[in-house]
Amino acid sequence: MATIDLRTEIKQFLSSRRARITPERAGLPAYGGNRRVKGLRREEVALLAGVSVDYYVRMERGSLAGASDGVLDAVASALQLDEAEGDHLFHLARQSRTTGGPRRRRSAVPVRPALQQVLDAITDAPAWLCDGRYDVLAMNHLARALYAPMLAGTRRPANTARFVYLNPEAARAFFVDYDRIVCDVAAKLRMEAGRNPHDEELIALIGELSTRSELFRQRWASQDVRLHRSGRKRVQHPVVGRLDLDVESMEMSAEPGLLLNVYTAPAGTATADGLALLASWAAGQEKLATEMHALG
Structure with missing residues (x-):
């Protein structure tokens, strides 16, 4: 495209x-x-x-x-x-109503250190920043642990849309509501395309997905659009199992185009216990990585 x-x-x-x-x-x-x-x-x-x-x-x-x-x-x-x-x-x-103008390259840019500090200060819930193209720009330690299957690839920034459509086996195993997710991702990308139709990176992403995924072509052809909103995200994590998470998505007024996503669970629920177990596992992984680095 x-x-x-x-x-x-x-x-x-x-x-x-x-x-x-x-x-x-x-x-x-x-x-x-x-x-x-x-x-x-x-x-x-x-x-x-x-x-x-x-x-x-x-x-x-x-x-x-x-x-x-x-x-x-x-x-x-x-x-x-x-x-x-x-x-x-x-x-x-x-x-x-605009004059059209040339396409604009809006590559993912480094997140301000203060925003990473905000993410890191959220210690009991996965929190991460993305843009309208679904590029994952920054995460706290729990978000990195939660989205370990998506981060297994080497391409950076990681991109949720690519994971959903171009790695469907892993995505279907991870997202309990995979069929709904594929609809929502395409609809939110189309919403972004209406907002920023001259964004070269967005055009390239849509072109890549259209070329490589029949499922994306089908969902894109529906013309559906969605807003980034609060909701429920159900995942099957390979280490801690099923997590039913409440999601809050908030636009960053100081950083137009960025979305802060925070996942939580009510206290006393199985998912809250799962998040605590995930935090313990993530801490163990970081400690192991530090020790291996020291030995190297």
Whole structure:
């Protein structure tokens, strides 16, 4: 994938959202039983959004540059977009209003020492920083222990999307909800593509995954988008076994584009005990590594 074509992105996103809504779901009468299109017709979306048919057709052909926020809100309502989809539509419109410009290389940069100190101060929970491309930029000792299977490869920065799609056997053994994870990762990458369509590293990652993974191609074609949000992550760790973790993902206001992820478990649960065991194992591994280094 040499570039991300905004007009194509807009066309495919709007048409895919339109195709999933039936007239009944939209509160419209369905005249005749032989509709030639899946979902709503363009003129029905235009009616629901309060714009002319010609105007909406231009939008769905990839022209969002002149669309006002009010019109975008109306289209989002007509297509029953959720929060992530609405944000994505606005990102695409915002990028359409720019002059385009050359692609930008946004390589992973070293994390400020103060941020690593913050991670290291979180001693009882795995904590790590990533960017919108899923590059893992910094971790505390528990996160390194938790994600040992992903870190087994030598490529750095480690990347969750590559692990999920290009090492599927290991990823499926690690993530209990692997089928959901593959959907979420592709959807969050598409969200990032709408936000930063000229990011060379992102374009290269999407191209690599598209070339090497049929599963990614399928999920990418769905046009789905997701926000980075709190939730539950269930993993099968090779040393401590099953861990059902509560995840908090927070955008770093001082470092735009970075996400802080912290995994916790309620006290007294099997997962809390597992995290304590993981911490003990990680400390043992670090001690062993230090001793081996001293002997070397």
